[in-house]
Amino acid sequence: MIRQTVADDFRAIYDIINDAAIAYKGIIPDDRWHEPYMSEEELSEQIQDGVRFFCYTDENDIIGVMGIQDKKEVNLIRHAYVRTKLRNQGVGSELLKHLILESDKPILIGTWKDATWAIRFYQKYGFSQVSEKEKDFLLKKYWKIPVRQIETSVVLADNSIRKSLIL
Numbered sequence: 001m002i003r004q005t006v007a008d009d010f011r012a013i014y015d016i017i018n019d020a021a022i023a024y025k026g027i028i029p030d031d032r033w034h035e036p037y038m039s040e041e042e043l044s045e046q047i048q049d050g051v052r053f054f055c056y057t058d059e060n061d062i063i064g065v066m067g068i069q070d071k072k073e074v075n076l077i078r079h080a081y082v083r084t085k086l087r088n089q090g091v092g093s094e095l096l097k098h099l100i101l102e103s104d105k106p107i108l109i110g111t112w113k114d115a116t117w118a119i120r121f122y123q124k125y126g127f128s129q130v131s132e133k134e135k136d137f138l139l140k141k142y143w144k145i146p147v148r149q150i151e152t153s154v155v156l157a158d159n160s161i162r163k164s165l166i167l
Contacts, residue, residue, distance in 0.1 A: 002098045005053040005065070012062040013053055014043050020081035028112045029152050038079075049144070051078050054098060056091045064091035068099045071142045075099075077109040080118075096125055100158075109156045110143055119154060127156035 005013060014036075021037035038046075046067070047053070056064040063086045067078035077099060082091045100107065109127055111118045119129070130138065135155045139145060145153070 001057050002054055002094060003057065005055050005062075009053070009055060009062060010040075010043070010047075013055070013065050014038070014040055016062065016065050016083055017043070017079060017081045019084050020087075022084065023117075024112060024115065027114050029148070032112075032149060032152060046079065053079070054095060054102075056082075056095050064095055066092070066095040066099060068102065074106045074108050074142065075103045076142055077107055092121065093125075096122075100125070107158050108138060108142065110139060110145075110153050111156070113152050113154050119156065122156045126159045128159055130155045130157050 017038045018036045024037065025033055049069070051067040051069045053065050053067045055062045064082035066080040069076040069078050077096070080092060080095065082089075107127075109122050111122070129135075135153070136150060138155045139150045139153060
């Protein structure tokens with residue numbers, strides 16, 4: 001079952017993000033990796049900044065989370081994670097499909113350039129990478145991330161809205 005998270009789900013969201021983010025260790029630049037991958041303070045800031053998390057539950061256990069953030073003319077998919085031991089069972093797919101249906105505007109997704117599995121996952125659902133110039137513009141406009149992260153990231157956009165994003 002998919003549902004929007006509530007305040008009592010904070011610890012589960014935090015645990016899932018930091019469990020699943022281990023996949024990035026050794027993949028993303030060493031200067032961008034830290035433990036925990038996302039601190040409790042950073043997660044709180046993300047929620048305060050408007051990231052609404054949805055979770056996939058199995059018998060009331062949260063096994064996957066994905067956020068969506070309203071940025072006026074677009075929605076951003078943020079922080080998509082599934083517990084390591086439960087990956088590749090369709091949880092991320094169900095969450096993404098749910099958020100696509102929830103969205104009434106174009107969707108953008110940012111991820112690490114070297115997270116090729118994540119890029120392939122989003123491509124399976126009709127998203128494609130924007131140009132380097134578009135990526136830099138979009139990350140600066142819609143995300144609050146350091147310059148180093150901009151350099152090492154990509155942005156994917158729904159193919160149905162690609163023409164409207166060309167700079």
